[in-house]
Amino acid sequence: MEIAQNFMGPLATNTMTRINENGNVVGSIIVNCEGFPETTTLDSLTAATYSTHMRNLSHHASNALKEIDVTDELMVLRLVSRKSEAVVAPDHEFHLIVVMRRG
Amino acid sequence: MEIAQNFMGPLATNTMTRINENGNVVGSIIVNCEGFPETTTLDSLTAATYSTHMRNLSHHASNALKEIDVTDELMVLRLVSRKSEAVVAPDHEFHLIVVMRRG
Numbered sequence: 001m002e003i004a005q006n007f008m009g010p011l012a013t014n015t016m017t018r019i020n021e022n023g024n025v026v027g028s029i030i031v032n033c034e035g036f037p038e039t040t041t042l043d044s045l046t047a048a049t050y051s052t053h054m055r056n057l058s059h060h061a062s063n064a065l066k067e068i069d070v071t072d073e074l075m076v077l078r079l080v081s082r083k084s085e086a087v088v089a090p091d092h093e094f095h096l097i098v099v100m101r102r103g
Numbered sequence: 104m105e106i107a108q109n110f111m112g113p114l115a116t117n118t119m120t121r122i123n124e125n126g127n128v129v130g131s132i133i134v135n136c137e138g139f140p141e142t143t144t145l146d147s148l149t150a151a152t153y154s155t156h157m158r159n160l161s162h163h164a165s166n167a168l169k170e171i172d173v174t175d176e177l178m179v180l181r182l183v184s185r186k187s188e189a190v191v192a193p194d195h196e197f198h199l200i201v202v203m204r205r206g
Binding site for chain 1: 152153156157159160163164167168170171172174175176177178179180181182183184185186187
C-alpha cells in the first residue's frame with residue numbers, strides 16, 4: 001500500500017482500503033501502464049498473473065468497443081466465473097483490478 | 104426468433120422474450136459456435152459486429168481464466184462503457200449476448 005500512498009495520494013489509499021474491507025474481496029491490484037502490479041493485497045505471483053491477463057483483456061475489450069462506436073470508452077470489465085469474479089477498471093495511467101469470491 | 108423457437112425450444116424463446124421486455128435492453132443475440140448470429144432483435148450489421156467482438160472477447164477471457172485456474176469456467180463477461188453495457192454468457196453450443204443502455 002506504500003506506493004498507493006506515495007504516488008497516488010490519500011484518495012487512492014482510501015479507495016483501496018474501502019474495497020478490501022468488503023468481505024467478498026479476495027484482493028485488489030493497481031497495475032501501472034507497463035502492466036506491472038504497483039501495489040496489491042494478493043501474493044505477487046497471483047497479482048502478476050491477474051495483471052497480465054486482465055490488462056490484455058481490457059485492452060481487447062477497449063479496442064472492440066472502439067470498433068463498435070469510436071466515441072465510446074470502456075469503464076469496467078467484469079468476468080464472472082464458477083469460482084470467482086474479477087473486475088478491471090482501466091484508466092490512462094493505472095488499472096484497478098479487484099478479485100472477489102462469488103457470494 | 105424463429106430459430107430460437109425451432110432449434111432451442113420454448114425455454115430459449117421465453118428467456119429471449121423476458122430479456123427483451125426489460126426496458127434497458129437494446130437487443131439480444133444468440134450466436135452459434137461458428138460465430139454467426141442465429142437469432143437477434145438487433146439489425147444484422149450491429150448483431151454481426153457484436154457477435155464477432157464479444158465472442159472473441161469471451162474466448163480470450165475463458166483462456167485467461169484457465170491459465171489462472173484450470174478447473175474454473177467463464178460464466179458471464181460484462182463490458183460497461185460510457186454509453187452502453189454488453190453482457191455475454193458463453194455456452195458450449197451457443198453464446199447469448201445482451202446489449203443494454205446504461206441506466
